[in-house]
Amino acid sequence: MPDLFSKQLLQxxxxxxxxxxxxxxxxxxxxxxxxxxxxxxxxxxxxxxxxLRFVSRFPTVQALALAPEDVVLKYWQxxxxxxxxxxxxxxxxVIVSEYHGRFPDTYxxxxxxxxxxxxxxxxxxxxxxxQPYPVVDGNVKRVIARYCGIRESIDQPSGHKAVxxxxxxxxxxxxxxxxxxxxxxxxxxxxxxxxPLCHTCPVAKRCFAFQNDVVESLPTRSKKKSNRERYLHFxxxxxxxxxxxxxxEEKDIWKGLFTPxxxxxxxxxxxxxxxxRAVALKLLGHHDIHLVGSSPVVTQKLSHQTLHGRxxxxxxxxxxxxxxxxxxxxxxxxIAEFARPKMVAEINLTR
Ligand code: SF4
Numbered sequence: 001m002p003d004l005f006s007k008q009l010l011q012x013x014x015x016x017x018x019x020x021x022x023x024x025x026x027x028x029x030x031x032x033x034x035x036x037x038x039x040x041x042x043x044x045x046x047x048x049x050x051x052l053r054f055v056s057r058f059p060t061v062q063a064l065a066l067a068p069e070d071v072v073l074k075y076w077q078x079x080x081x082x083x084x085x086x087x088x089x090x091x092x093x094v095i096v097s098e099y100h101g102r103f104p105d106t107y108x109x110x111x112x113x114x115x116x117x118x119x120x121x122x123x124x125x126x127x128x129x130x131q132p133y134p135v136v137d138g139n140v141k142r143v144i145a146r147y148c149g150i151r152e153s154i155d156q157p158s159g160h161k162a163v164x165x166x167x168x169x170x171x172x173x174x175x176x177x178x179x180x181x182x183x184x185x186x187x188x189x190x191x192x193x194x195x196p197l198c199h200t201c202p203v204a205k206r207c208f209a210f211q212n213d214v215v216e217s218l219p220t221r222s223k224k225k226s227n228r229e230r231y232l233h234f235x236x237x238x239x240x241x242x243x244x245x246x247x248x249e250e251k252d253i254w255k256g257l258f259t260p261x262x263x264x265x266x267x268x269x270x271x272x273x274x275x276x277r278a279v280a281l282k283l284l285g286h287h288d289i290h291l292v293g294s295s296p297v298v299t300q301k302l303s304h305q306t307l308h309g310r311x312x313x314x315x316x317x318x319x320x321x322x323x324x325x326x327x328x329x330x331x332x333x334x335i336a337e338f339a340r341p342k343m344v345a346e347i348n349l350t351r
Contacts, residue, residue, distance in 0.1 A: 005147065008202045016189065020044065020181065028127035029103040030061045037088060037115070038122040039291075040137075041081050043188075051080055062101050064092035073256050073339035080302065080342065082254060087115025093135060103280075107133050126176035128218035134167035135180045136160065139187025145219035146191060149208030153222035196253045199206035228305040233271050234260040235279050236313045236349050237289070239320070239329070243349040244283070245338055247326035253302065259340040260311070260349065261324075268297045268308050276314065285321025289314045299345050 002010075020035060034055055038047045054075050058064040064072065069089055075087035077340040089115040095103060104110050105128075110121040122133035134140070141154040144163045152159035157179040171179045190197045198210045237244040237260070247257040261283055263271050271279075277287035323329075330338060332350040 003170050004206065005203055006170045008175045009170075009182045009186060010178055012186065012190070012202045013178065016185065018044065018181075018185045018189070027128050029105070029124050031055055032127045033103075033116075033120065033124050034058075034088070034271075035119055036127075037084050038079060040119070041084070047079075050076075053286040060101075061092050061095050061103065064089060065096040069256055070339060074337070077257075077339050077345060078342055080194060082257060082341075084115060086256060090114040091116060102219050103128070105129055107131060114247060123180065126171075126180045130176050132168075132171050132176045134164065134176075135184065136164050136167055136169045137184065139184050139191075140167060141184055142193060142219050143187045143191045146196075146209035146215060147203060147207045147220070148214065149219060150213075151218070154219045155221045156222060156326075157221070167275075226304065228309050230305055231265050232266055232307055232309045233263040233265060234309060234344065234347075235263060235271075235276060236260045236309045236311050237280070237284065238313065238318055238350070240314045241350055243334075243335075245328055245330050245340075245349075246283075248323055249326060253305075253307075254341045256339070257344075258328075258340050259344050268310060270294050270310070270312060276312065280314070283320075283322070283324045284316060285325070286318055288318040289316050295347065298343055298346075307343065311347050328333070 004227045020039075035047075035051050038051050038054070041047075042050070057075050058067060058072070067089070069086065071087045072085055073082060076082060079085070094113055095101060103124075104113065107121050107125045110116050110124050111118065116124075119135055119137055122135045125131040125133045126135065141160070141163050144150065144166050145154055145159070148162075148166050150159060150162045150166070152162050154160060154163060167183075170183075190201055196215060198204055198207070198215060199209070201207065209218045244260060246261055247256065247258050248254050248262075249256075261279055263275065263279060265271060273291070276289065276291060280287040280289045292313050292315055294313070298309045300307045300309070328338075330350070335350060
């Protein structure tokens, strides 16, 4: 017998449809997987155009596996968290080579794919195969911690376990895909982080937090996310309406994407002429350069870091003697073919 909470949740869901992008066709695990990974980092409304573009370029797992990584990253551009795109690509190759292109259909096998954790495995297992695995994301943790009165910190294993166990009980006896979709939507639309709609909430009568007036203090978290401030200076070398881009190989943000050469310092203050000449000498083999201007600071927040970026535009007077490894001189016409982080893609580098 389904729990009353699950029944009421599904009734609410039937009155409040919020289709996911893959909802209008057959349940295809490949499409569900792509959609879930994209929606982990963006709202459905914002993520849907990215999803549609991605699956139209890579309509099957085989197409994704065969594509060069640069092209995959290009189609991910704007979504951030590029390691997720690289993992999608790696996992597609594994599915093609080890599973002959057939998507794994058990939770445990799904978990073995690169980049697939418990959340994604549960989403694919439930949405594609109707297996009773609850998805436990931030929305679900909040709803269940409040409804059940779970006081353990949800960012700690004990809190996560308590929520997962309760979710596992609630999903029994109902359609796993409907339940998971319903509770995620409910967390996004009703039991919101701030200003939850308790007075019209269909489960308020049995909600611990509402009945005990502790909605504002649940869920609990034990630690504040640390934030790192970073100051990134992009050195835009230009010659003959082309700019120099280099593929980032470091184990850091934006791995595999193209940016102008980057100098990281401790402030937004422009690098000195000596520093710029040193970069030029290292990359171009000479330092016959002329700084023509710098951009204002652009700021971008990532989950654990705040990036402060500035672009310094430099004309070079003598032909470069060397070309850095993974570097390319790129014209305005060609630049769209290079996957760049959002901060870089928004600046006109070649003008
Ligand atoms: Fe969330 Fe309020 Fe509903 Fe409880 S009553 S589940 S806190 S919206």
